[in-house]
Amino acid sequence: MILVVALGATFGVWHLAREDDRREIKTNFDFRVDETISRLEQRMAAYEQVLRGVRGLFVSLKFAKRDEFHAYVESLHLEENYKGIQGVGFSLIVPKSQKDRHVATIRKDGFPGYTLRPKGERNPYTSIIYLEPFNWRNQRAFGYDMFSEPVRRAAMEQARDQGKTSMSGKVVLVQETDKQVQSGFLMYLPVYKKGSTPVTLEERRTQIIGWVYAPFRMGDLMAGVAGEHTGELDFRVYDGAEVADSMQMYESYTGGRHESGLSYLRTVKRLEINGHPWTLVIDPLPSFAERIGGGKPKVIGIAGIGLSLLLTLVTWLLATGRKRALALATEMNCELTERNQQLDFANRRLSRATRLRDEFLANMSHELRTPLNAILGMTEALQEEVIGPIVDHQRQALHTIEVSGNHLLELINDILDLAKIEAGEIVLDCVPVSMQQLCKSSLLFVKQLAQQKSICLEVSIQADLPYFLLDERRIRQVLINLLNNAVKFSPEGGDVKLTVRLDQTTNNNGASLKSDVLLIEVIDQGIGIAPEDIGKLFQPFVQIDGALNRQYSGTGLGLAMVKQIVELNGGRVEVCSEVGKGSRFAVSLPCDKLAASTTELAVKAQLDTLPKLDESPEKPHLLLLVEDNEANMYTFSSYLKAKGYRLLLARDGNEAVKLAQANLPSLILMDIQLSGVDGLAAIRRIRSDKKLANIPIIALTALAMPEDRERCLAAGADDYLSKPVKLSQLVGKIQKLLLR
Amino acid sequence: MAQSSILVVDDEPFNFDVVELYLRGLDYNLHYAASGKMALDYLDSYQPDIILLDVMMPEMDGIEVCKRIKSMSKWQTVPVIVVTALSTKDDLARCLEAGADDFISKPVNRIELRARINSMLRIKRQFDSMDNLVQLQYSTIDQLENALDEHQNQL
Numbered sequence: 001m002i003l004v005v006a007l008g009a010t011f012g013v014w015h016l017a018r019e020d021d022r023r024e025i026k027t028n029f030d031f032r033v034d035e036t037i038s039r040l041e042q043r044m045a046a047y048e049q050v051l052r053g054v055r056g057l058f059v060s061l062k063f064a065k066r067d068e069f070h071a072y073v074e075s076l077h078l079e080e081n082y083k084g085i086q087g088v089g090f091s092l093i094v095p096k097s098q099k100d101r102h103v104a105t106i107r108k109d110g111f112p113g114y115t116l117r118p119k120g121e122r123n124p125y126t127s128i129i130y131l132e133p134f135n136w137r138n139q140r141a142f143g144y145d146m147f148s149e150p151v152r153r154a155a156m157e158q159a160r161d162q163g164k165t166s167m168s169g170k171v172v173l174v175q176e177t178d179k180q181v182q183s184g185f186l187m188y189l190p191v192y193k194k195g196s197t198p199v200t201l202e203e204r205r206t207q208i209i210g211w212v213y214a215p216f217r218m219g220d221l222m223a224g225v226a227g228e229h230t231g232e233l234d235f236r237v238y239d240g241a242e243v244a245d246s247m248q249m250y251e252s253y254t255g256g257r258h259e260s261g262l263s264y265l266r267t268v269k270r271l272e273i274n275g276h277p278w279t280l281v282i283d284p285l286p287s288f289a290e291r292i293g294g295g296k297p298k299v300i301g302i303a304g305i306g307l308s309l310l311l312t313l314v315t316w317l318l319a320t321g322r323k324r325a326l327a328l329a330t331e332m333n334c335e336l337t338e339r340n341q342q343l344d345f346a347n348r349r350l351s352r353a354t355r356l357r358d359e360f361l362a363n364m365s366h367e368l369r370t371p372l373n374a375i376l377g378m379t380e381a382l383q384e385e386v387i388g389p390i391v392d393h394q395r396q397a398l399h400t401i402e403v404s405g406n407h408l409l410e411l412i413n414d415i416l417d418l419a420k421i422e423a424g425e426i427v428l429d430c431v432p433v434s435m436q437q438l439c440k441s442s443l444l445f446v447k448q449l450a451q452q453k454s455i456c457l458e459v460s461i462q463a464d465l466p467y468f469l470l471d472e473r474r475i476r477q478v479l480i481n482l483l484n485n486a487v488k489f490s491p492e493g494g495d496v497k498l499t500v501r502l503d504q505t506t507n508n509n510g511a512s513l514k515s516d517v518l519l520i521e522v523i524d525q526g527i528g529i530a531p532e533d534i535g536k537l538f539q540p541f542v543q544i545d546g547a548l549n550r551q552y553s554g555t556g557l558g559l560a561m562v563k564q565i566v567e568l569n570g571g572r573v574e575v576c577s578e579v580g581k582g583s584r585f586a587v588s589l590p591c592d593k594l595a596a597s598t599t600e601l602a603v604k605a606q607l608d609t610l611p612k613l614d615e616s617p618e619k620p621h622l623l624l625l626v627e628d629n630e631a632n633m634y635t636f637s638s639y640l641k642a643k644g645y646r647l648l649l650a651r652d653g654n655e656a657v658k659l660a661q662a663n664l665p666s667l668i669l670m671d672i673q674l675s676g677v678d679g680l681a682a683i684r685r686i687r688s689d690k691k692l693a694n695i696p697i698i699a700l701t702a703l704a705m706p707e708d709r710e711r712c713l714a715a716g717a718d719d720y721l722s723k724p725v726k727l728s729q730l731v732g733k734i735q736k737l738l739l740r
Numbered sequence: 741m742a743q744s745s746i747l748v749v750d751d752e753p754f755n756f757d758v759v760e761l762y763l764r765g766l767d768y769n770l771h772y773a774a775s776g777k778m779a780l781d782y783l784d785s786y787q788p789d790i791i792l793l794d795v796m797m798p799e800m801d802g803i804e805v806c807k808r809i810k811s812m813s814k815w816q817t818v819p820v821i822v823v824t825a826l827s828t829k830d831d832l833a834r835c836l837e838a839g840a841d842d843f844i845s846k847p848v849n850r851i852e853l854r855a856r857i858n859s860m861l862r863i864k865r866q867f868d869s870m871d872n873l874v875q876l877q878y879s880t881i882d883q884l885e886n887a888l889d890e891h892q893n894q895l
Contacts, residue, residue: 397761400754630785631745634778635771642753642774726764727772728757 010304029265032233033282037269040225044273047085047214048165050076051189054088054212059195063209064090066109066130073132084221085214086175086184087138089131090191091146091156092210096123106143117144126156126210141174141215152186158275159188160208163197167276170239170249173215182219183249185239187274189213218250232288238279241270249278253285262288368412376405396728414557417477421564428568432467433475435500435518442479443498446487452620452644454493457483462501468518470589474565481558482522482585489526489583497523503588517571517588525582534575538563562587621738624648624665626656626682627700628674632723636669639727645734653677657685660692667737669730672701672712680715687716696737700725744861745769747788749779749805750823751797759792762850763857776805783815790860792844795824795835803838810839817867819860823848 057064057072064072073088094102099116106114106129116125126147131138146152155168166188173184192198193207218237234253238244262284269280379402381387383395390398439461450457479498486496503519529537538559562585566573570590577583623640627633628651637647648663650656654677660668668686672679679699686692698719699712712720719733746768748756756772763770771786773779776797779786791809795802802822810816822835825846835843841863842856 393761396757400757403754630782631771631787634773634782634785638774638778639753639756639772642751726760727753727770728760 007305007308010301010308013304014301025262026265029262029284029288030267032288033267033269036225036233036235036282037271037280040222041271041273043084043221043225047082047187047216048189048274050078050082050085050088051165051187051212051214054090055189055191058090058191058212064130069130070132070134078133084216084223084225086173086217086220087131087133088212088214089128089138089141090210090212091126092129093208094125094127096121096125099125102127111142114143118148120148122148137175137177144174146186146213155186155276156188156211159190159211160204161201162275163190163192163204165189165274167274169276170247173217175215175217182217184215184217185249187214187216222250222252232285234283234285236281238281241277241279243268243279243281372405372409372412376402376409379405392732393726393729396732411557414561418557418561418564421561421568428471429473430469430471433470433472434467435465436461438470438472438476438479439498439500442476442483445480446483449484450487450496453487453490455487455490456493456495457487458495458497460497460499465500465502468589471565471569475569475589478562478565478587479520479522481562482587485558486522486524486526486583486585490524491526494525496525497521499523517590520587520589521584523582523584528579528581528583529575529577530579534577537575538573620644620646621666622646622648622663623734624650624656624660624663624668626650626653626669626674626679627671628652629671632671636725636727636730640731640734643731653679653682653685656682657689660686660695661689664691665695667734668695668697669734670697670699670717672699672708680711683712683715683717696740698730698733698737743767743769744789745771745787746790746792746857747771747773747779747783747786748792749773749776749797749802750792750794751775752794755794755823758848759853762848762853766854768857776800776802776808779805780808783809783812788818789864790857791818791820792857793820793822793840795822795831803834806835806838806840817864817871819864821856821860 053076054064054069054072057068061068069090076082076088078085078088092102094116103114103116116127122145124147125145128141128144128146131141134142147156149171151169151171155166159166168186168188170183171185172181173186176182176184188211190197190204190208191210191212192204193209198204198207222235222237234251236248236252237250239247239249265284267280267282269282271278271280379398382390383398383402439459443457443459447457449455483496483498490496499519499521501519503517563573566587566589572588574586574588575583576586623645625633625636625640625647627636627649633649633651637649640647648659648665650659652674656668656670657677659665670679670683674682677685679701683697683699686695686697696718697716698721699715699717700721700723701708701712708722709720718737721730721733744767746759746763748759748770750756750772751774753772753774756770760770771788773782773786776793777800779791779793793802793806797805802824806820806822809818809820816839819841820839822840822843823846824831824835824843832843842860844852844856
């Protein structure tokens with residue numbers, strides 16, 4: 001009973017699905033047909049454009065010579081851009097009276113064997129005098145009189161009389177050999193004496209000088225049109241508005257009879273291309289039916305029957321009771337044990353894969369470093385002029401390579417280190433370390449960046465610290481990473497504090513057990529970290545600000561590495577942070593790692609006096625830019641600021657002199673063509689002031705005359721650049737003068 | 741024809757150096773702005789014919805800059821080429837949605853950069869000449885209307 005009802009329902013659904021499926025197949029097929037036809041039409045339009053271009057050549061040059069024609073057609077790259085076109089040619093009208101002279105001219109042109117073909121008396125003759133590309137196939141048509149053949153002649157006359165592109169009916173091209181003969185057709189565009197198309201029919205007939213034309217082989221043309229699913233549709237093209245075997249120009253399917261079971265889909269389309277009718281007949285092939293068709297109802301039918309049977313089975317199972325259930329439970333138990341074994345195996349494989357990954361990372365980083373070393377080395381050699389002399393802008397380019405190369409190297413090094421730590425390959429290399437020394441050398445690395453941002457680095461180190469047993473290189477890496485982050489995320493003019501002291505920490509075991517730790521803190525007043533982000537901080541490749549708004553560069557590896565190294569040393573990293581107020585990173589290293597016999601080492605310890613790092617850092621150079629063109633002013637100041645200089649701006653000579661006196665800049669960039677007091681006068685006034693006499697001046701001028709240079713230098717400029725100024729070159733000159 | 745002016749917006753001046761190097765020998769007037777804000781504030785001074793815009797910049801990213809440029813009627817026809825290291829389709833789609841006219845991926849290739857700039861300038865010129873034509877037509881219409889008014893008054 002259940003079976004009968006279920007099967008009935010299945011039949012109903014199957015029937016609906018089949019209707020649905022047929023609709024879908026039809027839509028799909030129609031879409032493919034439309035797509036193919038529109039592609040064909042687009043192609044034909046593109047070919048017509050080619051002919052128009054060639055006609056344009058004739059109009060603009062009065063008459064194109066052979067080499068001009070050749071160069072133009074070659075530049076079109078027919079084979080790449082216009083697949084299917086056999087060539088582009090020009091057929092010239094030769095009146096009977098001029099035949100001999102014409103043949104002689106062409107023969108003299110380097111074609112001694114040239115004749116008009118086929119032989120015989122006609123008036124007028126036409127001759128294919130140009131046909132590019134001039135390959136062996138196309139050379140077969142050289143000198144051929146297309147007017148002598150009725151199909152071609154009809155199209156040529158139509159083009160001439162209507163002044164429009166025309167297409168011939170089905171022909172066999174002269175280019176065809178005996179093998180693999182394809183049907184073909186030709187496209188013509190008339191060329192008249194005065195260029196434009198004459199108004200009356202009479203004028204058109206008298207003023208025509210020839211045709212630009214293109215031959216097509218149908219098979220080659222259609223090969224690309226069918227698109228990605230070639231072979232799923234049978235595509236036939238007939239010349240004219242009727243379907244007749246004798247007029248068939250092309251059939252895409254060459255495998256003989258086919259039966260897809262979808263014959264109801266056959267579509268007949270009539271196209272008109274350049275005034276010429278074509279009829280297309282499209283049938284689906286069995287492969288189309290396989291890809292698209294018929295699956296759903298079948299699936300539904302089978303699944304429905306299957307489900308019905310299952311339903312019956314379940315009912316039966318319920319009826320036969322718990323004996324089966326028990327058996328099933330035992331079976332499941334066995335399966336569980338088996339699964340557990342599988343899981344265990346998978347786990348082992350996973351850990352092996354992790355290890356392999358780390359090994360791979362490490363190896364890869366090594367492999368990456370090798371070529372990079374060559375790049376950096378060669379760059380350095382070039383910069384040192386070991387290989388040969390270089391000029392300023394080359395130096396700039398080399399500098400860019402060097403900086404970018406170094407950045408890449410840093411990234412690779414970070415990846416390598418992290419991979420090594422994770423692969424458990426790092427062995428600590430502990431030596432007695434003076435914290436004073438360690439801090440000093442770490443600070444060196446961030447000093448430059450801090451100066452650029454006018455950030456004050458404050459250091460306080462507990463005075464009586466002993467030597468500690470530490471892996472110096474890696475702890476320095478930790479310090480550099482933390483300091484670098486602190487400086488990076490601090491606003492201009494902020495403070496960064498590094499403190500090192502001994503501290504006591506409560507052991508996990510209870511409040512009574514206290515142990516000594518070395519506490520290193522890095523405190524900044526930067527952007528801070530939101531509480532929900534703190535957890536993510538130490539994960540590799542994670543940066544808190546999103547990918548797009550990346551205000552701060554970096555790999556996102558730094559903190560991951562800090563954590564790994566500190567933990568490897570048995571220590572801990574802690575963070576307290578508040579958004580907008582700043583962050584405090586605290587590294588505590590356990591005391592049992594510290595140097596045991598502090599007294600012994602203390603004797604050797606020389607109390608290093610740190611350089612006064614906490615005094616305000618050296619300020620970047622101040623430049624005075626004198627420029628009255630706003631676009632240039634913004635470009636220069638933007639660029640130079642980005643390069644780390646400070647800038648003063650003046651718009652005329654007077655202002656420039658005043659600002660120079662008031663601020664004593666390190667260097668002056670002076671535009672010469674200023675309104676009011678001009679640049680040269682301003683330079684003279686600056687030079688006449690004793691305080692300013694030694695400030696280097698670079699003159700900028702748009703007048704690139706040789707005497708300009710002399711005038712600028714005579715007025716007191718140290719160097720000279722003509723506009724448009726290459727900014728990289730400008731920076732080169734600035735650096736050179738500032739170093740002097 | 742006047743020299744075309746290209747504004748490069750990028751927080752990293754090295755990238756400008758690269759553009760400068762790549763376009764050497766070509767008759768362009770190159771301008772530089774180190775931030776999106778700078779570019780937006782001084783568009784009237786830069787008078788760009790085309791803008792090369794970096795995407796990853798601090799404070800205001802390139803997408804935002806592009807949106808703002810395209811919302812200014814005076815500058816919305818200036819082609820914006822976005823220079824980006826991002827290459828997922830989503831990222832590119834976002835650039836286009838923000839109004840970018842084209843994009844170049846980093847590292848920039850010299851031939852591609854030149855070609856894209858050329859093509860954008862061509863579009864800009866076509867637009868400008870269309871715009872001129874429209875203005876001309878408008879003034880013709882004005883003149884005709886004036887003439888018509890005069891004739892009507894005389895009647």
